[in-house]
Amino acid sequence: MTLMILAVCAFVSLLVGIIMEGWPKGAHDGLGIVASILLVVFVTAISDYRQSLQFKDLDREKKKITVQVTRDRQRQKISIYDLVPGDIVHLSIGDQVPADGLFVLGFSLLINESSLTGESEPAHVNSENPFLLSGTKVQDGSCKMLVTTVGMRTQWGKLMATLSEGGDDETPLQVKLNGVATIIGKLGLFFAAVTFAVLVQGLFSRKLKEGSHWSWSGDDALEMLEFFAVAVTIVVVAVPEGLPLAVTLSLAFAMKKMMHDKALVRHLAACETMGSATSICSDKTGTLTTNSMTVVKACICGKIKEVSSSEETSSFCSGIPDFAVRILLQSIFNNTGGEIVTNKDNKTEILGTPTEAALLKFGLLLGGDFQAERQASKLVKVEPFNSAKKRMGVVLEIPGGGFRAHSKGASEIVLASCDKVIDSNGDVVPLNEASFNHLKDTIERFASEALRTLCLAYMELGSEFSAESPLPSKGYTCIGIVGIKDPVRPGVKESVAICRSAGISVRMVTGDNINTAKAIARECGILTDEGIAIEGPVFREKSEEELQKLIPKIQVMARSSPLDKHILVKHLRTTLEEVVAVTGDGTNDAPALHEADIGLAMGIAGTEVAKESADVIIMDDNFSTIVTVGKWGRSIYINIQKFVQFQLTVNIVALIVNFSSACLTGNAPLTAVQLLWVNMIMDTLGALALATEPPTDDLMKRSPVGRKENFISNVMWRNIIGQSLYQFVVIWFLQTRGKAFFHLDGPDSDLILNTIIFNSFVFCQVTYTRLLYLEVLP
Structure with missing residues (x-):
């Protein structure tokens, strides 16, 4: 709207100027306003265009999704965009269905179709109900799917074709800044109206003194137009429209660098x-560990053995x-x-999760x-691993x-x-107290060495078992315990x-054993003498009052x-009012990622559900x-704080002067063209200089801003007011004493003085x- 008002002002200025003073003298002011408008428009357009290109790059990265398929009798990883009808896609818990297809083989498959149908209840997919639709998610189980339709011909593609891509929501900081800009804009409008009224009143007073208030010339019309231009440009300068540009530049620059x-x-x-x-x-x-797991110890038949990749098979299996x-x-x-x-x-x-691969x-x-081994026996039933059971069978x-x-x-x-175990002779014997304690001590010993432990067991079912029957929960024979090492990341x-x-x-x-978790946490420097380690079952039994003291x-x-x-994340955010970041990689992490202020999903190990729930994807899974x-x-x-400090100072000085x-x-003293020029420089080059400064290590020595701290701090107000007073005193001195100080005399003295004031x-x-760029001012 301000640019439209300025465009009208430029047109009237050109029209009146050329009529009264001729070309080109009468067009100077009008052309100056036009040039300023064009510069602002082109700089903003170029900036927006460059930003759109950056977002396209980011969007391209976001879409780099791989799926596991069987093609040419080979199981392999390919890009989701290389899928074709006829591919066999392997799906497991947390995966997003990448295309429309048919169920071929699978176990306990539950599909969340809420993204397409709005139904919250998951659908059972099997040979009787074999249809899988792109965009839905695997909630439980696993399967192989024959791809029938890809791209825009899928149900998801047809849905997307009916939608137009929405813009990005304003960030909380942008909302704050736009609120500041609105208040300053209203103040600027008030000052502009008063300034215009005072200038017009001065013109009328002068005409009355001259006794020519009934006779108006073209010069008087031009002067009125200049008053209007000054009033409009006071509004333009007062409204810090460079703030959204600075925020966008800073965020886009940071996103690209990140x-x-x-x-x-x-x-x-x-x-x-x-x-x-x-x-x-x-x-x-x-995240804290490398996620390249290896079995380094195992307890089989009551014997604990070290496992080495260079070790011969006969050496480990001896005994x-x-x-x-x-x-x-x-x-x-x-x-x-x-x-x-x-x-x-x-x-x-080896394909699969790091634990499976180990x-x-x-x-x-x-x-x-x-x-x-796979061909020696027939697979009848599969119950995939999930976070509630913490087991698979x-x-x-x-x-x-x-x-x-x-x-x-x-x-x-x-x-x-x-209730049974394989002893050192290879016989299945009852699991007595001594054997149970030995295995339990082995688990704790492995865990204290920062090993992730898994127990393997089996059970003979006889010939009465039916595929519809659930797996037994008791009566297994323990085969052994394996300890898996996942080294802490450098x-x-x-x-x-x-x-x-x-x-x-x-x-x-x-989800690991508490001893393993404590060992890793100490190695990482997370667990200190003042802190405590707790298990989930104990945590969830605590009352609200106990949680407030414990968390x-x-x-x-x-x-x-x-x-x-x-629950932990929710309490940290609501009760303790902390700003919480959460990392996660599994489907089970999605609720916490969504609840947190910042969700950080793992790009390598993360499921599609986790990535979709997150705000930032850590591409290398590294803390x-x-x-x-x-x-x-x-x-x-901090960069935006600097820019706001700089721009508010300029706005205040221009308004007051x-x-x-x-x-x-x-x-x-500051004409329309001059104010527009300053405004353009301050909104664009100032934003580029201050809003795109890279971070330094010193930033991580400061305390975090937190949730409730004011954006414009007391130090910023001190700098703004101090600089405003200093600049106002300098300009006011030049305006009142400038001619005498610089010994200006003659017909052009006012023009020269205004040029000195502007410079x-x-x-x-x-x-x-x-000073702000060099961080001389805090």
């Missing part, structure tokens, strides 16, 4: 909010009965969601043959008749379902220390369920990258910008 630092920002607000974070609830696996090795290999190769394939280069590749690698080390039809169930999962849970301990010095508390929330001290939560993580995101967030906040001068002397005003801004 891409190089392995962080993909999905929502603009996350950039600035991360700078205010006071607490990080981090997952363990893949272990053949029956125990056979049943162990059958459990490893059949009770798994992973797979071992041979690629085109005849190299063996067990499969262990099976190969024992001399097992994956394909032979399968039922096999054994050659010669009968069925056998295999179970694996969290050691304490699976061991509690066992640099995590240093990153946690940086967070502490920055006033950000780090908590580890994991500030919690540094580790082990054996946590998705609900525990959600150090989270610290980098926090550093950029703080940089954005023109208003006071108009009221006292009847003319404004002094500009140099004041240049000096002020430099």
